[in-house]
Amino acid sequence: MSAAEDFYVIDGSDRLIQVSDGLHEIMGSCIGNSLWECLPRAEDVFGEVFADARESGREVELKTFYAGAAIRLRVVPAGESLTVYPLRLAEVNLRTLGTLAESLRRIEEELSAREPEPRDPRAPASLQALP
């Protein structure tokens, strides 16, 4: 793992217990609270993969869309705790219809890319319906 890679750690109750320096500004105030309070509507997006990682005891990767970006999550279990490495791959640019369309194309490319294998089958398939 890269020294600069951002991460956060949640316990078995999905409570945030640690964040890397790079995420401290946006997530630091959530330490001690449920991750789902800190990341609204994320439970529907990440919850299943977190459960997979805990159940299998193996590292899991997910590519999906959340909070205005295509993201890659690497989820590393240690008992019931999870260390999550989020990486934003491509951002939505809402400025104009042109920038929106272009950014959605890049997001679709990122989500469709083969490596790593997407764990969320909804993501690449459902973006194909976008303009």
Added chain:
Amino acid sequence: MISAVAVGESSDHLSYVVLDKDDRVVEVGPHAPASFMSLIGQNVHDGFPETEALYGPHYERARRSGVTVEFAQYSDGHVILVKAVPEERRRVIVSWKLIGFIDVMTLEGLQASLAAALDALVQTEALVRRNRVRGSLRVVAGTG
């Protein structure tokens, strides 16, 4: 110029600004975002230079034609219905109403909001076209 409209802002009250012949802000309506107040006396496009090409030509068309110009526009994740009403001394009253926004939190939200925003744009454009034709017919019939 509409970039200051916040997501979730009530669209019950119409926001407006009054622009002089050179697009300088001379009056800001009570429901317009506060950021417009700092533009009083300045060209409105100085505050939102990226969107000048989206709005400026419509204001000029209203001044030139002397007729109200309505249009639907997208910028900064919002879809808005804009009305430019020509006034004396080549002033224009620009009012707008939020009719849709793009939800970027989840893929499902993004998809649903994109579909709704596109629908709002299409429906509003159709309505504007109908109003334009209706206005023209009134002029032809001498009742406008």
